[in-house]
Amino acid sequence: MVQNFGWMLSARVLAAVFSLIYLAIITRSLGVSGFGKFALITGAAQFLANLLAFQTWQIIVQYGVVHIENDDSTRLARLYRAAIALDLLSAFVGIGASALILHFFADALGMTPTLARATLIFNVIMLISVRSTPIGILRLHDRFNLAAAADAATPTLRLIGAVSAALVHPKLQGFLIAWAIAELLTFAAHWYAVHRIGELRPILRNGKGLGRVLSDNPDIVRYSLTSNFSQTLFMSVKQIPLLMVGGLTGTAAAGAFRLAAQLSRSLTTVSQMIARAAFPEIVRAVRSQGARSLGTMIAQSFRVAAAVGAVVFVLAVLFGQVLLETIGGSDFGRAYVSLLWLTGAACIDLALVAFEPTIMAARRAHLLFLARLAATALLVVCAILLEPTMGENGVAAAVLVNSIAQAFLLGAIMQRILRRRDTATIPPA
Known part of the structure; x- marks a missing residue:
């Protein structure tokens, strides 16, 4: 556990330092009221993502341990596929909910049509970038070093995005775009880490018969x-x-x-x-x-x-x-x-x-x-x-x-x- 914690600590220390820098850039660029709008939009998107997303990383760790002990790669791959299916289901439901909320309440929330579109796009990206499944796979195999490297992508990309937005388009939409790109690239980094440990190929080739995941995992x-x-x-x-x-x-x-x-x-x-x-x-x-x-x-x-x-x-x-x-x-x-x-x-x-x-x-x-x-x-x-x-x-x-x-x-x-x-x-x- 100490080694696992060490890898996670390194990523979080980097995130803490970078977050202070990019928060300073955003608050200075938008002011207290503008930053409040940014915080409410990103906070609402995160709330919706958290509300609908399954904690598939815990499911993978809880049940994947048994399949690894039994050297059962087929059942493990089925478990991975089931977790991915849950993530996709959560994303589609969330996208529909976001569209309905913004369609009916954008005016009440004081959003212009341009800002409402930007908010919807941001919500969609947040929901499809859920990375609970790859995180669970990496933790199941005790590859906290790769998980830490993938996690470090978020604060690094946010910092780069904040600097770019401040120079090119220091408005609310500019920072939302920067945050959305950071989420997508972090999502890609986590799945690349899964590929690095050789677990992406079994997901694509094995794990057929998804319906049997219930009998595989009591x-x-x-x-x-x-x-x-x-x-x-x-x-x-x-x-x-x-x-x-x-x-x-x-x-x-x-x-x-x-x-x-x-x-x-x-x-x-x-x-x-x-x-x-x-x-x-x-x-x-x-x-x-x-x-x-x-x-x-x-x-x-x-x-x-x-x-x-x-x-x-x-x-x-x-x-x-x-x-x-x-x-x-x-x-x-x-x-x-x-x-x-x-x-x-x-x-x-x-x-x-x-x-x-x-x-x-x-x-x-x-x-x-x-x-x-x-x-x-x-x-x-x-x-x-x-x-x-x-x-x-x-x-x-x-x-x-x-x-x-x-x-x-x-x-x-x-x-x-x-x-x-x-x-x-x-x-x-």
Whole structure:
């Protein structure tokens, strides 16, 4: 897991550095209100992609381990094809939903026909560029080095695109085009990485009889749905606060909030990175020894994550205001309080880093989904109640409430898994 984490860390460090640079370029070019529009368009597209996309990478890792152990390349190829089919289905549904939303609500959203077309094209590209399946294939084979190289394409291409747009067409449409091209090329980079490890040829030549994927992988439908609902909720909830700020407070507030969220999200990204690096090995450990064997590892990760989170929060208190104004300008300093609320939430998420992969590996995804659904409902209610008096800071405070609620609920689920051996051990697939 340490080696896996190392490769992912290198890609994320590069992404963090480059993101600060291209965010500075965009905020300086568009201003706080223009950047707010950009943030709302890209955030809405990401929300839709997350809402409809299946987490096929988890399905591949969960069930692909068995086929590799049995040296069954045909069933593995069928699993890959099924994951691709799910990605395509999600993309087509999302494209239809995007077209309908923009057709009926473009005027209400204040979009010109040109901007509405650009937004639709951007949404289409975001949806067809979902790369969950190639990511799952690379992680299944422990090729985190290639996955990290492919991931590094996104911030690199965004930086190149931001510089190009600032020089050639420093308008909203110019930056949307740059983002869309970056997504397409990153999608291509991930599939090229799959080709490099020799897994693209089996997908094209083997795996016939897609209907047999259900008998090949017992309980895959239930696992796919529950894991998808949980992950969809987790990924989508990142965009809900931004969309609420834009709808309740305005585009200028949304722009400042988006920059604060981006800075705090770097910590959340670290927690996701650790979880994704650990997931393949946790699946193997739980299959062979049961979830109770992970108690020591979870306790250690909790202590380390809590210490790191405390340090990061102190840094946010000391340097957050300066960083916001350095990147975006003085208008973005208004997001300092929001940054503190969001960083506090990210610190809690980091402390819970080992909970999600353990719950998923123990096939308790339905409990994870219910916990996140309850926490998300609490977020929306708190945001609506706090926004009239606190503005965008109230929405940020609601994000912290969401993280605290998740901490209590996921902690209760973990106790149940670790205490009950008979429900913690995964049955043979």
